Amino acid sequence: MPKTQPNLYAFPSGDVLAQALRAYVIQSQNAGIERHGVFKVAVSGGSLPKTLAAALLAPSSGPGDVVDFSKWEIFFADERAVPLDHADSNYALVKAELLDKLPADQQPAAVHAIDTTHLGDIQELADQYEKTLVASFASRDSVRLPIFDLLLLGCGPDGHTCSLFPGHELLREVDAWVAPIEDSPKPPPKRITLTLPVVTHAVRVAFVATGGGKKDIMKQIFDAGAGLPCALVNEAAGDRCSWFVDEPAVEGVTFPRRAYL
Numbered sequence: 473m474p475k476t477q478p479n480l481y482a483f484p485s486g487d488v489l490a491q492a493l494r495a496y497v498i499q500s501q502n503a504g505i506e507r508h509g510v511f512k513v514a515v516s517g518g519s520l521p522k523t524l525a526a527a528l529l530a531p532s533s534g535p536g537d538v539v540d541f542s543k544w545e546i547f548f549a550d551e552r553a554v555p556l557d558h559a560d561s562n563y564a565l566v567k568a569e570l571l572d573k574l575p576a577d578q579q580p581a582a583v584h585a586i587d588t589t590h591l592g593d594i595q596e597l598a599d600q601y602e603k604t605l606v607a608s609f610a611s612r613d614s615v616r617l618p619i620f621d622l623l624l625l626g627c628g629p630d631g632h633t634c635s636l637f638p639g640h641e642l643l644r645e646v647d648a649w650v651a652p653i654e655d656s657p658k659p660p661p662k663r664i665t666l667t668l669p670v671v672t673h674a675v676r677v678a679f680v681a682t683g684g685g686k687k688d689i690m691k692q693i694f695d696a697g698a699g700l701p702c703a704l705v706n707e708a709a710g711d712r713c714s715w716f717v718d719e720p721a722v723e724g725v726t727f728p729r730r731a732y733l
């Protein structure tokens with residue numbers, strides 16, 4: 473099979489980006505619901521939840537433009553080993569930016585937060601989160617990897633995504649679905665993360681990266697490859713991978729952009 477390329481969509485403003493991201497998420501949501509009655513999506517932390525909220529909380533423009541959160545099963549692509557009400561918690565961030573703003577009849581079917589009784593043992597924290605995935609996706613004997621309908625990810629200034637950092641041994645993990653990390657270069661150091669095989673097997677992977685602070689790493693990811701975590705996802709997922717960026721984030725990037733239709 474010929475190798476496919478990721479889709480790079482660059483937008484003139486945050487508003488236009490949010491509109492396109494909304495259309496993309498709805499398309500993915502509808503496909504997931506058609507496939508198995510729910511939409512299984514995992515989200516990252518960082519700036520993503522805010523962008524996502526801007527995209528998804530906008531009023532519907534008609535019958536084809538409906539976000540049905542009641543069919544969403546939300547997971548965390550990575551999570552920091554902190555209590556759920558801690559300022560560093562990705563759950564707390566998604567809750568504050570998005571979940572708390574949804575009406576009662578639009579609460580998600582499930583929001584899979586980490587089990588904070590295991591904060592003292594992050595291997596156990598990761599193992600328990602993997603069990604949450606097993607319970608939702610099927611037993612590890614029957615499926616090699618869980619297949620998310622959509623992963624919504626950010627890209628760090630060093631090319632990391634989820635809590636998969638450049639040069640880290642976790643990039644070589646082939647067995648676990650969820651892994652602990654104790655030495656994250658981005659604070660806080662203790663986290664759990666989906667592993668690279670899980671990320672690259674999703675039906676769709678969407679990255680959101682905005683601002684001029686991202687342009688150097690975007691050049692490395694798209695024009696040099698360089699084995700960075702985001703580049704590894706691009707390589708393995710090909711055209712299942714879509715980047716929603718603004719113009720400043722891709723200034724000087726020569727990789728061909730696509731028009732979002």
Ligand SMILES: O=C(O)[C@H](O)[C@@H](O)[C@H](O)[C@H](O)COP(=O)(O)O
Nearest residue numbers: 516517518519626627628633634
């Ligand atoms: O919990 C985390 O730290 C994130 O999941 C991390 O992978 C994030 O998505 C990137 O660091 C990009 O963050 P920004 O969008 O804030 O640049």
